[in-house]
Amino acid sequence: LEICGGRRGACAAADAVMPVWILLSSVPGLKAEDGGMEELTTEKEAEESHRQDSVNLLTFILLLTLTILTIWLFKHRRVRFLHETGLAMIYGLLVGVILRYGIPATSYHNKTPPSCSLKEGPASTLLLNVSGKFFEYTLKGEINSREIHNVEQNDMLRKVTFDPEVFFNILLPPIIFHAGYSLKKRHFFRNLGSIITYAFLGTAISCFVIGNLMYGVVKLMRVVGQLTDKFYYTDCLFFGAIISATDPVTVLAIFNELHADGDLYALLFGESVMNDAVAIVLSSSIVAYQPSGANTHMFDASAFFKSVGVFLGIFSGSFVMGAATGVVTALISFFGLHCFPLLETALFFLMSWSTFLLAEACGFTGVVAVLFCGITQAHYTYNNLSEESTKRTKQLFEVLHFLAENFIFSYMGLALFTFQNHIFSPIFIIGAFIAIFIGRAFNIYPLSFLLNLGRRHKIRGNFQHMMMFAGLRGAMAFALAIRDTATYARQMMFTTTLLIVFFTVWVFGGGTTPMLSWLHIRVKQEYLFTSLFPCRRVGVDPDQDLQPCGDSFQVLQGDGPQAEGQSKTKQESAWLFRLWYTFDHNYLKPTLTHSGPPLTSTLPSQCGPLASCLTSPQAYENHEQLRDHDSDFIRNDGDLTYTFGDTSITANGASGGGGGGAAEPAWSANGKRSGSTSEEALERELDSREQELLSRGTRLVFPIEDHI
């Protein structure tokens, strides 16, 4: 409908909402198919093309179906070396090869399209006058003059090539929202400082290291004569930004399955979620950095600071917007809707979507807003939802996330063969592989050293190596790379990104299990468990799976040196964070949710009337229990292995009285499964009680004096 010319950054934000709207508004319809066009020769062509469209989409659906069936087989046989995303890529590749080489490029167009000349610049709408009848045309974009005669020939390949904005605006939001929404973890909040450091500082370091290294590579290419077109310094930095977004989905899936260390999981997951947001904003700031007027694309202090300003502005704006929508949803859900899970879920979905639209309408980044919206929803709204809605919303976003993720990965496989502007440059590709390795190292090791100075619970060497190893690239890097493939530099970046994603997902993803044992990172044995309840352990969200629930921890090979240092986590959080926690726990949570202590006990006594007005009746009931839970957690948190015996006993008594909903009904039906011994029943009971306890609000772990 409209074109998006000129500077990409400014345009990208405004353009981003388009696809969602397109989906609803710009479908070519039957409006104009009246009388005058009855004898058009294009009718058959249009019909044929529509069928082609649905066949193309069917291809993707069948690809996904095939992937699902194979994953099922793999999960059934406990194959761990290939994750579903890797599999989706392989199937995508195969179909890509077939589409590219298997099918003759038959075109149903027989002639090149008519052309007409104008002196003015291209407008978004063009009227065509054919013997008195007017037809409305919409600008699709510029095409190279060498492609004019190609336009009609490779129709099919063009058709399976999606518009990049689809990835940003339709496929990424559910993935990102789900990541934010499933963040609700003790381990995440315990490591929040480190996660933010890795995500912000680390991604920036990685971006600049990679950018500068690649600039060296580009200079080398120019010397060798391999560079045939322009490649600026800002392009290199842009590449650094897009390739710094890690996505260790494969590694995390295996961690999840093997119940690897919770802190390490939280560090990796948290970092990958946050650095996606950082990479998006960083890349658009770099585009905005372009020194005005000049074509030097070299360093310019004022433009640099402008970029930093843009970064901070967009990021904080999106953050505030996402958090605000989350808080509004929490407030709405606070006042009822409990009895109507369908309404609750629908409202939840609509509010989360409106965050995206609102951010785009205000010129911020929708994806970033959706991430923080997800986190806020999980922190506050989740506590207000009815038991059924918590499950519904989780499952809804789980399905959306699953479909979107696998779609992106299978499209990546396809794109390697169907995308028509690949530029394979061996030097650039090798350079990029080395650069991302060095960039990751400059991110992880120095920052870990700095963080360890402040952390009581140190990030040990084997954890650092694992984080280094888990620097996979995935959906976000791809989406950022495909967003703009107009120039020579961008095309080369796209090809390289694609190869990096393939390599890291297959090689690093596949090597996770060996790496875990090689690095002596302990995992929990779960074979006993899964053999007893084969249907239970898969597809359950990581929130629940990662809670260690017994003493069956063991190290895969040998014994890690992690016994010391674990019992000192209590004081780990910084004062700023502690301040926030106190504020959140004492004032925000009671105001926005039904959990937390009643405001009457936390607000100064002169605010009494206001406090009792804002506190929900339930809060009083919950208060006594919460006291127990919190203090219990804090006292025992140091050593996970010995924690849960205590906890479960305390919690058992407390929650039995409260009668709150258990997290998983299957588990609260104690003793209903036939054939389980009393020990198993006890273990399950402990597990279920613990989940119940954990599901009752985010437990942050550090001492609050008045609770002990």
Add this chain to the structure above:
Amino acid sequence: LEICGGRRGACAAADAVMPVWILLSSVPGLKAEDGGMEELTTEKEAEESHRQDSVNLLTFILLLTLTILTIWLFKHRRVRFLHETGLAMIYGLLVGVILRYGIPATSYHNKTPPSCSLKEGPASTLLLNVSGKFFEYTLKGEINSREIHNVEQNDMLRKVTFDPEVFFNILLPPIIFHAGYSLKKRHFFRNLGSIITYAFLGTAISCFVIGNLMYGVVKLMRVVGQLTDKFYYTDCLFFGAIISATDPVTVLAIFNELHADGDLYALLFGESVMNDAVAIVLSSSIVAYQPSGANTHMFDASAFFKSVGVFLGIFSGSFVMGAATGVVTALISFFGLHCFPLLETALFFLMSWSTFLLAEACGFTGVVAVLFCGITQAHYTYNNLSEESTKRTKQLFEVLHFLAENFIFSYMGLALFTFQNHIFSPIFIIGAFIAIFIGRAFNIYPLSFLLNLGRRHKIRGNFQHMMMFAGLRGAMAFALAIRDTATYARQMMFTTTLLIVFFTVWVFGGGTTPMLSWLHIRVKQEYLFTSLFPCRRVGVDPDQDLQPCGDSFQVLQGDGPQAEGQSKTKQESAWLFRLWYTFDHNYLKPTLTHSGPPLTSTLPSQCGPLASCLTSPQAYENHEQLRDHDSDFIRNDGDLTYTFGDTSITANGASGGGGGGAAEPAWSANGKRSGSTSEEALERELDSREQELLSRGTRLVFPIEDHI
């Protein structure tokens, strides 16, 4: 991308898949935003327009949010005179008024678009040569010459006007699929013959009656001089077809809430689901009927039979396609996936979507295919899904259906003011109101009379009146009407349809409760129940809600004469249906699901090896239970009121041994709720047992000798 000219019917099918694909492929991207376009004046305009887009979409989202919040209030206060869809329309109307009259029509376009002339007919793609640079343009459609100067002026109203195909291809499929998927009811299958009669024969009668009456009205208008343009006989028939699709969503919601008679519910629900499909195919057959070459649009025997052929071809093709996909999904889910609810749900979703695409790719009607896919999925696949997946899939489609339905209704409200080609013709509107009334009467009363000749369980007079009353028009009529608003006749039809939908939803929908009591149709008291468990009865699917679970039936006012005649339902089904049931029960169900008798017991003994190969081990286990259940149902089915005491006792013993999943975990946790008396506990137990039993496959109700 392509235009769709000429005859609408042929085009519609091919065009129908477009939007789905558009959503993924034709988003205007950044591809062409490179260098050359940097100085374009359109950049700011594009940015502004994108923001406008997201603001527009936000408007709809906020509309839906507002609707949800108000519904919540209504449900909370047990307001029954206004359903959520009626409410959505009211809010839509309000926003429509604001958009139309409240906001000054500021346009950010300053000039009329450039135009260029060609001698050839319009192609789908046009190249524009601007001083050596080529731009690709896509045909959007023909515009009236009088609108050329208007193109840019009412941008905003145009923007909130969706393309009609969106309704068909994005919003209707989830609604229709959900209808098919939630059909799994004893009452539905018991009344299948009647439902099919009303849906096929009744809709055809209604279509022809309304068509002919409207032709009279049109002739009258011509005499009076109110007709300013062409209005053919086929147009009248087309109007008859689109307005014959009933959608008593409001009435059914109230039935559901009040637990009105199950048979009446099934008749209404079944009819409305099926006649949507009939109306779609009927309307496209009528378009295809257009006598070739001639412009008479009068009756032509050969064209008529061609139409009938088209109707039968499209309908049966779509039916076969939908059923086939359902069977394939059942087969896939038969072989595992049990342990992976996420994979199961995703597969289920993908397969159902692929039905739509496949049908469109083959030139059939996607919506019809999706309906029968839903029915097949519910009949076979549902039985193979894991307990969690059954809930997940139901909830997923419930949310999609809820959002889509309310979106359509709020858009209807909006369209009354923002649609720019309304033609209000009082004579036509009054005529249409009378015609739909007469058409409905010619559908219900004669067919009921005929059906009662064959039915043992007669459709009584008050039921007939209620069916007459429940002839509301809704989403499907609107979608069919808005699909093509190019001609004068179609625009007048669209306006009239909109008014009919408003009137019937508000007046008939609001009058359901008084009508029920006036017609002495008995409903079940549920106040006791809801006051005990306020959160339980709302949002649960009608499948479970409609099972009477005690003897608390009562008539709202007075006593209906329905005691006699109820105990003779056994022999109601026709021999053809009985044949199908036997085949389905003995061969299809055991092959496709884990329920039903083992094939070894139903196939002739010479097929032994094949039979034991096809039968799942579970089937043997289930067999004994099934025997009990089935026979029990058949024996007791006549009188609903006394059935369930027996059933529950039998089922209790049987299902306790089988250990199968209860339909609702909340209910299987017997005795866990505090404060319930033993009687309530018993009642709940009975209820839960009964649900468990019913959820274990569709129980068809008529005697099979070998089970007694």
